[in-house]
Amino acid sequence: MAEQVSNVTHKYLRPKKTFPNVWCPGCGIGIAMGALIRAIDTLELDRNEVSIVSGIGCSARIPVYLDFNTLHTTHGRAIAFATGVKLGNPRLHVIVISGDGDLLAIGGNHFIHTARRNIDITCILINNYIYGMTGGQYSPTTPFAKNASTAPFGMVEQSFDPSDLAISSGATYVARGTVYHASQLSRLISQAIQHKGFSFVEVIANCHTQYGRLNREGSAVKMIQWQKECAVPVSTAAKMSPEELEGKFVIGKLHEVFRPEYVSEYQKTIDRFSREEKSDQQLQES
Amino acid sequence: MADAEEVEIKKKKWKRRPDPVVIYKKWCKTCNICIEMCPKNVFDTDRDGYPVVSRGLDCTQCTICWMHCPEFAITSNEK
Ligand code: SF4
Numbered sequence: 001m002a003e004q005v006s007n008v009t010h011k012y013l014r015p016k017k018t019f020p021n022v023w024c025p026g027c028g029i030g031i032a033m034g035a036l037i038r039a040i041d042t043l044e045l046d047r048n049e050v051s052i053v054s055g056i057g058c059s060a061r062i063p064v065y066l067d068f069n070t071l072h073t074t075h076g077r078a079i080a081f082a083t084g085v086k087l088g089n090p091r092l093h094v095i096v097i098s099g100d101g102d103l104l105a106i107g108g109n110h111f112i113h114t115a116r117r118n119i120d121i122t123c124i125l126i127n128n129y130i131y132g133m134t135g136g137q138y139s140p141t142t143p144f145a146k147n148a149s150t151a152p153f154g155m156v157e158q159s160f161d162p163s164d165l166a167i168s169s170g171a172t173y174v175a176r177g178t179v180y181h182a183s184q185l186s187r188l189i190s191q192a193i194q195h196k197g198f199s200f201v202e203v204i205a206n207c208h209t210q211y212g213r214l215n216r217e218g219s220a221v222k223m224i225q226w227q228k229e230c231a232v233p234v235s236t237a238a239k240m241s242p243e244e245l246e247g248k249f250v251i252g253k254l255h256e257v258f259r260p261e262y263v264s265e266y267q268k269t270i271d272r273f274s275r276e277e278k279s280d281q282q283l284q285e286s
Numbered sequence: 287m288a289d290a291e292e293v294e295i296k297k298k299k300w301k302r303r304p305d306p307v308v309i310y311k312k313w314c315k316t317c318n319i320c321i322e323m324c325p326k327n328v329f330d331t332d333r334d335g336y337p338v339v340s341r342g343l344d345c346t347q348c349t350i351c352w353m354h355c356p357e358f359a360i361t362s363n364e365k
């Protein structure tokens with residue numbers, strides 16, 4: 001690598017992997033990965049106590065390049081594996097990285113139930129509105145009337161708002177960022193990692209190769225600049241009417257509440273019963 | 287910084303400034319994000335589409351280019 005390693009991201013890349021990475025030139029996933037690395041670096045987490053889990057898809061390639069404990073699992077099941085990792089070793093900071101098709105279509109059920117349980121996992125959704133790797137099929141977040149390779153005349157279904165879905169399913173921290181606002185994104189991710197409970201960060205990213213090409217949205221640069229035009233910070237959005245917010249999205253911290261967390265509640269139950277068992281044994285011995 | 291002499295020294299230092307950012311060409315995929323996003327218009331494109339630092343003196347180390355490079359190909363020389 002370059003002689004002066006001042007770019008913090010290089011510290012956390014796997015030295016044996018060949019670079020450049022597999023993504024298309026200018027793909028937003030790389031920027032989101034940089035934001036994640038910077039978030040972990042500012043929190044100064046021990047890299048042996050971070051576990052990154054992903055499913056299948058373009059964005060699921062992220063853990064392949066990262067030098068943490070990583071797990072590359074089956075399509076849509078990243079969250080299910082992550083739940084196991086967290087229950088097995090509650091000390092770990094478990095981070096799930098997933099794409100929109102992976103997390104919301106194939107793994108949709110895992111997602112809502114993990115949010116409901118409020119297990120201490122950080123889930124990062126890279127939302128680029130399409131299945132990129134498999135050839136541009138529409139995903140649950142493809143906006144109405146937009147094209148995809150399986151919707152050549154425009155999408156006829158309505159789409160999910162992933163952040164709303166997370167809030168209503170019971171996630172206790174929900175934020176949305178874009179790859180254009182990379183430094184804010186990094187801050188949001190570090191807040192999400194620190195939050196105790198299920199935290200969800202939606203990252204609006206660009207897939208210019210599939211989504212951009214099919215919808216004539218132009219190059220990577222153009223798509224990233226589109227994010228800047230359409231993003232509205234939470235504070236400004238509060239003053240806007242629903243009509244004004246049409247076609248835009250709100251970025252920043254959308255939701256934060258505190259509720260009992262799954263792993264610690266589970267542990268409490270285990271402790272209670274082992275205590276009762278112990279006192280039973282003591283009674284029998286005396 | 288009212289001292290004129292000090293300002294002169296600073297100016298001299300500034301002139302000798304090496305490239306503020308370094309592009310690692312092997313990793314760069316010529317996506318042009320850094321070129322378009324730099325607020326000070328520091329980069330130019332070379333014949334093959336790679337960014338080159340042409341107006342390094344204007345760089346303010348605002349972090350935008352290396353934060354947004356999807357290939358981690360930009361490192362700063364000053365931070
Ligand atoms: S297909 Fe889309 S999401 Fe996948 S690497 Fe290319 S631009 Fe990125």
Ligand code: SF4
Binds near residue numbers: 325328329346347348
């Ligand atoms: S640090 Fe900022 S001003 Fe300097 S080259 Fe990068 S984007 Fe341009």
Ligand code: SF4
Binds near residue numbers: 316319320321337355
């Ligand atoms: S952003 Fe990175 S990959 Fe894109 S042109 Fe600049 S240095 Fe190359």
